[in-house]
Structure formats: C-alpha cells, structure tokens
Amino acid sequence: MVGQANEGPEVLADPQHAEMTTHTVLSKLRELIVTGKIAPDTRLRAEALAEQLDVSRTPVRSALALLSAEGLVSYSVNRGYTVRPVTIRDIFDSIDVRATLEALACQQSVERGWSEQDLDQLANLSRQLRAIVDKGEWSETIEREWYEINRLFHRLIDRAAQNAVLRNTIRMTLIYPVLGDVARICPSVAAHVPQRYRQLSATVPDHIRESQLDHERVLEAIRAGDGIEAARLMSAHVLATKARLHAIATLR
Known part of the structure; x- marks a missing residue:
C-alpha cells in the first residue's frame, strides 16, 4: 500500500518533516469535513485515509487526534473516529x-x-x-x-x-x-x-x-x-x- 511504503525511518526521524506532513493532512481533512465532502457520521480509518492522501498512517493519526480536539470528529473505543455533525x-x-x-x-x-x-x-x-x-x-x-x-x-x-x-x-x-x-x-x-x-x-x-x-x-x-x-x-x-x-x- 502507498501509505505503508512512505512509513520509512527517514520520515519518522525528521520531526520537522513529520510536523509539516501532519499540518498538511490536518488542513486537507478539515477542508473535506467542513465542506461536507466527508459526510457526518462517516467513520475515519487511518489506513484508508493514508492511502487516499498518499502519506503514512502516522500523520493521519496525529491529524485525527487534533480534529477531535477541535470538535470536528468524535472518538469512541468501539467505533474509532467519526465525523461529528456540526450545526x-x-x-x-x-x-x-x-x-x-x-x-x-x-x-x-x-x-x-x-x-x-x-x-x-x-x-x-x-x-x-x-x-x-x-x-x-x-x-x-x-x-x-x-x-x-x-x-x-x-x-x-x-x-x-x-x-x-x-x-x-x-x-x-x-x-x-x-x-x-x-x-x-x-x-x-x-x-x-x-x-x-x-x-x-x-x-x-x-x-x-x-x-x-x-x-x-x-x-x-x-x-x-x-x-x-x-x-x-x-x-x-x-x-x-x-x-x-x-x-x-x-x-x-
């Protein structure tokens, strides 16, 4: 998978690169959610998103955690991350x-x-x-x-x-x-x-x-x-x- 191929030690060893990648993924996911291109109640799987965005799973997981803090997604043990309906x-x-x-x-x-x-x-x-x-x-x-x-x-x-x-x-x-x-x-x-x-x-x-x-x-x-x-x-x-x-x- 594309997402797995990018998860090499050279990426993980570079904190600045990892931070930039997380910011890029965060911005893209936020845009998809707030514009309705990812519908409310959609389950967000890190593996699928990583493949879609052509990045490793690590920045996707970091971005999902930040989106949870922002209130755009919710997290539960059973379902993982889902898009929260915003009124x-x-x-x-x-x-x-x-x-x-x-x-x-x-x-x-x-x-x-x-x-x-x-x-x-x-x-x-x-x-x-x-x-x-x-x-x-x-x-x-x-x-x-x-x-x-x-x-x-x-x-x-x-x-x-x-x-x-x-x-x-x-x-x-x-x-x-x-x-x-x-x-x-x-x-x-x-x-x-x-x-x-x-x-x-x-x-x-x-x-x-x-x-x-x-x-x-x-x-x-x-x-x-x-x-x-x-x-x-x-x-x-x-x-x-x-x-x-x-x-x-x-x-x-």
Missing part, C-alpha cells in the same frame, strides 16, 4: 468563543511585545490582503487566496501572544471554515441561507472589504501599543461573521 448553532458558539480568545491574543501580543520582524510580517500580510481587495475581482481562486492570507494574519497574532495554552485553545474553535465564506461552502450553514447569498460574487464582497478595514485597524492599534483597543477591534472583527450570518440565515 449552525455550533458554529455560532465557536465564533463567540473565538472572538474572546483572539481578543485576548491581541492584548497579550501587545503586552509581551512584538519583534520588529514579526510586526513587519503582519503589515506585509495586511498589504497583500489590501492588494486583493483593491483589485476588485473575485473568484473561487481569489477567495481561497484571500482566506489563506487572512488565516496567516490571525495565526501570526496568536503566536505573538507567546501563550501556548491560548494558542491551543484557539485551535479548538476551528469548526467553521477558514478557507472560504462559511455561508457558501459549509453545508450546515448553507442549508439556512437563501440561494442568492450562496452565489459567488464576481467582485469583492462587502464583508471582505469590511474585514480588511478591520485588519488595518487592528494592525494600527498593535503598532500604537494599545492592547486594549486591539482586543476590542479583534473581538468585533470576529463577531462580524456571526452578525452577517444572523442577518442572512433563515433559521428554523
């Missing part, structure tokens, strides 16, 4: 918690100090996002690019807080997509959203423009050394997703 209420709850945690990360990042290199990197990510917004075009490819840079922007702030407990706890709130518009690509949300809000726009959506303004305000507060304001802005930024979903969702 729109679960997503709202995760946004509420994430807003508080990311606000704390903003505040602590300022209190504990940013290196010049990291702050330059954060500003560069913001500039990349601004360039996408200012170009005005939108497509699946552009959306994915924007959300990936957006993820890096948030992750850099989380890392700058220098709080491993906080960073690991934030990871557990990732039950809604960070790779695209949750209203469009997450079945548990899309089921509540009218068709017109699930169509991909040809131009940059208004909520993306507002999100980028939020990024720039957060960056400005961090640069000014105002941790409390940075925290307030980040909380409002994350909660804006929930407010938008509430506005367009036809909750039953």
